[in-house]
Amino acid sequence: MADLTALDPQLDAEAATCRAVVECPKGGRIKYAYDPKIRAFELKRVLPDGMAFPLDFGFVPSTVGGDGDPLDILILNDEPAQVGGVLTARLIGVIEAEQTEKDADGRPKTFRNDRLLAVAQISHLFAHVRTAEDLGEPYLKTLVEFWSNYGALRGATFRSLGVKDAAAALEVIRSHRR
Numbered sequence: 001m002a003d004l005t006a007l008d009p010q011l012d013a014e015a016a017t018c019r020a021v022v023e024c025p026k027g028g029r030i031k032y033a034y035d036p037k038i039r040a041f042e043l044k045r046v047l048p049d050g051m052a053f054p055l056d057f058g059f060v061p062s063t064v065g066g067d068g069d070p071l072d073i074l075i076l077n078d079e080p081a082q083v084g085g086v087l088t089a090r091l092i093g094v095i096e097a098e099q100t101e102k103d104a105d106g107r108p109k110t111f112r113n114d115r116l117l118a119v120a121q122i123s124h125l126f127a128h129v130r131t132a133e134d135l136g137e138p139y140l141k142t143l144v145e146f147w148s149n150y151g152a153l154r155g156a157t158f159r160s161l162g163v164k165d166a167a168a169a170l171e172v173i174r175s176h177r178r
Contacts, residue, residue, distance in 0.1 A: 076118070
């Protein structure tokens, strides 16, 4: 098996699409993380009862975010994708965010940890969604609250800096290519 983090992201600026790898399916409570050293998905944690991933969650290959991992991406899809699924995602925006957590020495470290927002290219139900604003303010607030609560479970703080458009999402990917 190839290293999924090294796949060509197939970034298409005109269509605002990229390739994404799913780590955690929508509705799931298990946090998986791809480990390129063993080329497998490792179980990292289980979310508490009543808490589940609101969308398919994964990463954009051949990128590196502020946390040292590939860029995070949230994907609207008709059905939850499988762990390890690779799909083409149409970017609709980005939740710009800062995350603070303790480093190995116990000191707080703050870094950017944006969440790209996208629609699965094959989606029928969400084909009409073209911008993050199409999701509505209450839904975007719910997404931010999920990540704030998710971070708090691990002793981290997730703070939204705002939501930007697909052009900003494309720029995040371009500036974080490895």
